[in-house]
Amino acid sequence: MRGLPTDLPDNASFSHKMSREDTMSVILRRERGDLLHRQLFLALREQIRRGAYREGDPIPTEDQLCQSFGVSRITVRRAVADLVEEGWLEKRLGRGTFVKQTVAKPQNRTGSTFTESLAKRSKQTKVTVLEVSKCSPPPSVAAAMGLADDAQVMYASRLRSISGVPLLFIDSWVMPEYAGTIKNDTLEKRSITEMLLSQGVRFRYVTEEISAVAAEPHVAASLHVEVGSPLLCVARLVSKDVGKTVMYLMAYMTSERSRVVFSHEEQDLDRMYEAKLIHDIDAYDADQ
Secondary structure, eight states: OTTOOTTSOGGGHHHHHHHHOGGGOOOOOGGGSSOHHHHHHHHHHHHHHHTSSOTTOBOOOHHHHHHHHTOOHHHHHHHHHHHHHTTSEEEETTTEEEEOTTOOOOOOOOOOOHHHHHHHHHHHSEEEEEEEEEEOOOHHHHHHHTOOTTOOEEEEEEEEEETTEEEEEEEEEEOGGGOTTOOHHHHTTSOHHHHHHHTTOOOOEEEEEEEEEEOOHHHHHHHTOOTTOEEEEEEEEEEEETTEEEEEEEEEEOTTTEEEEEEOOGGGTTOOOEEEEEEOOTTOOTTO
């Protein structure tokens, strides 16, 4: 095993490996935002994804993980239990904990741009309409839409899921002149984009911004994550023409289940111009 004595137990290889790779050891701290067991879960999962631990490999012992990450046994056990529950690890009686043989691998996928793929998701996900109402948008949204703070728009809040797994929490604000058909029953069957296109509205400009945000309580509850958990947020401003806003949308997703993937042409590697939305859950294939 990489030059180690053959009479050492399997897990002994990791004290050697961890001493060689600084990335295998980091002290976790509560002030980073996530609970310690959650931080450890994410750290170990990332190491599995990168191939630091391959399929069938044993992971370090509880003592090794406690020492490497500066956490308690309870924290280690909770993180490992979560990894087992999500299919990344498996326990073998009397032998230890190992990377599961069937762990999902990143895939190279071809397909549509992010805007098109988000529209595609509307046909492949179940929609739960949480709220539809007229209201004044938050100041930041009003500014993005070019509206006064007291302007009234149509607001819709939805949750998209597949096989009971929540994927996207979506807030949308639509200018009132385009919001005539936006109702609870129609939103369960069609996306706002589809409804606007059916009205003859054409989108000339679409600006998208991707950022990392902390989950607010109402978003966290819908996505089944802890308050303050890191989320990806895609904000999209849709306009008919310069200064003629149609809609502003904010889609929240957890990096555990969704990714935004950018594609590049060889001659233009400095510019990210195409993105795809991919969901990583066993019950769903984003290319179907």
